[in-house]
Amino acid sequence: MSVAFSSGFASHIEAMLEWRAGLGYAQTLVYPMQSFDRFCTAHRPGETFVSRELVTAWCEEGARVQWPAYKAHAIREFGKYLKMVDIDAFVLPAEWINQPARSLPHIFTDEELTTFFLAADSFTACPASPFREYTIPVVFRLMLGCGLRPQEARRLHRRDVDLDKAIVLIEQTKRNKDRRVPIDAG
Template sequence: MNDASTALDRLAEQFLAYKRALGRKYKTGEYYLKAFLTYANSNNPTAQIPTRELVSGWCAGAVGNPGCLYNMACVIREFSRYLGMSGYDNAYILPPKRGARLEPHLPHFFESAEIKAFFEHCDKIQKRGEWPGRELVIPAIFRLLYCCGLRCREARMLLYNDVCLDGKHIDIKASKGCSRRIFISDELAEVLKRYDKRMSRIIPDRAYFFPRNQREPYKESFIPVNFNRIWRGALPHFHSPIKPRAFDFRHHFAYANLNRWAEQGKDVNVMLAFLMRYMGHANIQSTLYYFHFVPEYFGAFAQKAQALESLVPEVPHEEQD
């Protein structure tokens, strides 16, 4: 800490150290906390704690941007609560009702032609000398996301030793506090075996299944940046108020299973427990989130997805923890 730092700066550093001691990276929180410090030091450089005026003034700058305001409110509320536990009783804690209500991002429902065009373009990725094997990683990782509904981080951080292609299963370790084993289809296992064989020649003894180099995975931006690039290349004339994202493959996976079960006459309420475990949800409420969009779109989506559902594995009943 330099001599020019304020009392608020020093408290913020203590708070960040506290978060990291708990094993949290807290990168997003640090970003918003530093933004608050910049605002506070410009408007009240002698402030010793977050005041109501500073917090309200800072949050007012994000009105109209609910996602940003939601993050700001969460971070400043956590910071003030930490200060309260540390003896700073006058730190202003933003009431929960004052925070923005974070509206869910509406998913894009992929049509068969869109998915076909996406993967055709995906398979045309060219080599780049600075990233050996990148042209192999991109088609394989997006097929895994599409077929298994993984979170983007789960696929990106997948360790090599956690993939058993002969046994057709993948172990997802401690994602969102919930480790699990998922089973994959024969078709996907063969795709990943071909990928693994070629990638092992380029980067032998790699730590990650989808490696940036021998010991490191790709960075967080790798999947969304490449998804957007491939989508624009595959569907240059696509127009929609809903911007497709790589995460929407996870929605697609959930609905493909829900549609299949409904068509087979299975009790969807009973099958939700299997879907919850496969997707790595800590509770059934997280799985029920997908029903927010089902009532008005279920039939249309079933018809659109039908041609591609055979590629998406059914959540197995015999899945074990």
């Protein structure tokens, strides 16, 4: 693990993150656990028990609109992990975590798509990113035409695209799976 933890929970946090990585989970808990570790180091340096008071104090500290649910999910997973390895800990009840309201997806009209791609096609050269004017239109068309997720498109390399077979290899997607996506040769 390349992230250093220093609180009384450091070894348990590292073990949980390694355990989750071994199961194929994305490393989404690293940042909130870094925040928890810093909080414990600054405000509860000798603490070695995950109590209800500690959990609520950390979740409320520096609260923003979406951050408390993000923190709450991370600390709930940490509490569940500690219980699993026979360490007594408070596990935040799932009912205490606000679920974000689901909104309906926006389906773009033909006119909106035309406007969007005209804007993507209008990018000019930039010294900091010399191929930007070529990359942006292609990436967005791949996302639309092949159903790629933004993270999948961002992680593509040249070696992942086989134009002869009209296939794009997407590696390490959800659940650490690889998949082959056909592209329209036209």
